[in-house]
Amino acid sequence: MRVPLHIVQQRRERLRGLIRAGGFLPVADICGRLGVSEATARRDLAVVAARGHITRTRGGALADYNASFASHGERAGRARTAKDRIARSAAALLPRRGVVFLDAGTTVQALARRLLRRRRLGGLAVVTNSLPVATMLGGAPGLELHMLGGTFLDRQAVLLGRGAVQALGAWRFSAAFLGGEGMGPAGITNSHAELASFQRTVLRRAAKSYFCLDATKLGHATPHAVVTWRGPFSLITDAKESQLAASGINIPHRRLISV
Template identity: 35%
Template sequence: MRPRDRRDLIYAELLAGRGTVAELCALLGVSAATVRRDLRLLTDQGRATRTYGGAVTGPLPLERTLGQKERRAEAEKDAIARCAAAEVRDGEVLILDAGTTTGRLAHHLAERDGLTVLTNGINTLVTLSHRPSITLITLGGQLRHTSQALVGPLAEETLRHVVADRVFLGADGVLAERGLSCPTLEQASLKALMASRARAVYVLADHTKLGAAPFPFFAPLTTPATLITDAGAPASAVAALDQDPHLRVRLASGVARP
C-alpha cells in the first residue's frame, strides 16, 4: 500500500473512532513506528490530534469553563441532581466528582444529616462548607482553573484510603463501551479511580452528553454503573448505551424536550 493510501485509510479509521496505535497496526499489518509516523504527519497537516496511545481527527476542542457549563441545560441538570439525591441515605459516605451537575447534587444534599462527602469540586466545597451536619473532605491536588477541579496524585492518594457508599461522576461525553470522555488524562485517571472506590457508581450526564466524545481521553466503566440522564434523551442514544453491559440508564423526570 502506498503511504498516501495508508494515511487515508488511517484517517478513515480515526473518523470511525478507531484511532489507537494497536488497532491501526492490526488493521494495516505495519509496525507501530510506521503508524506513529503517519499519525505525526496527519497531525502536522491539521487533520488529527495525537492522544495517549493514538489520535483523533481534527484539533482538540476548547474546554468550556465551569461558569459557561453552568448556563447550559440548567433545568435538565437540576432534574438529574434531584433524582440522584433521592438515592442517598442519611449517614452515607459519598464521593462527588467535580462538575456542574454534581454541583447541583451538592445543593440538593445540603440539608441532609450525617453525610460524609469527599469531593474534588470547588463548587461543591463552597456549597457544603457551611453545613455542620455534613463532614466535608477535600481530595486535594492541583487546581484546574477551567473546570475548578482538583486533580493529580494527591487527590488519588486520598481516594485510596476510602471505600464510599456511592460515587457520582460527571462527564463531558458518554460512549457505550468506552466510558466517560475527559479533557485530560489526569481527569480520566481520577474518575476511573473514583469509580473503583465506591459500592455503587452513578454517572450524571444530561442528554447533550450521550453518544458524544468531545475529548479523546476516557475513564472506562469496568463495574456496573447507573447513568442518570434527563427525559429529553433521544431514544436512539439511550438504546445504544443500554447495550453497554456495565451501564443501566435511568431517566430523571421533570424536564423533557420536544
C-alpha cells in the same frame, strides 16, 4: 471618544479578574477601578458576562461559581432544567448516612445544592475534589466535609494530581456521583487523562457509582475514556433510551436511570 481596541480588551480582561477576585463587584466600584463611566462599566459587564464565567446581577456581577442556586432553574415552580431533574434523581439515591464522593461538573454541583435542602445532614460525610462543591457544602450544619488535595485544574475547577490519588487511598465510599464530558459508543469520556484515571480510582472505591450526564453530552466525544458501558455503574440522564441506542450506546436497562 473612541478608545483603541486593545485597551478595551485589556480592560475587560481586568474586569473579569476583578470579579473573580472579589466574588461580587458592584458597578460603582468598577467605575472607580477601571476609570470609566457607569454606562461603559455596564457595557463591559454585558460583554464579559456573555462570554461566561461571570453572572450579572442587579447592581454588579458575581463570579459564576457563587451565583444564586435558585436562579439556575427551579425558581418558584418553573420548569426544571435537565440538570435539576438529574440532580433530583441523584439526591434520592444519595444515602442519608455514610460517606459519599461528589465529583466535579455542573450536574454534580446541582446535586450538592439539593443536598443542602435536606433537613438533617448529620451522619453524612462528603468527600470531594471539586472547589465549587466544597464551597457550597462548607459549613452546612451537621455535614462532615473532606477535600482531596491536589493541583487546581481551571477547566473543571477540580483538584487533581498525585496528592489527590494518594488521598483517595484512605477512603471507601458508600456511593459516588461522577460527572463526564461526553458519552459515545466507547463509553463515558473526558478531556483530561489524569481526571479520567482519577475517576476510575473512585469507581473502584465506591460500593455504588452513578454517572450524572445530561443529554447534551451525547455524541460529544472527548479524547480520554473513563469507563466502557460494561463498567460497574449506573447512568442518570435525561437522554431517552432511544437516543442512547441511536448513538450506539449499549447500557443494560437496569443500570440506566432516566429522568
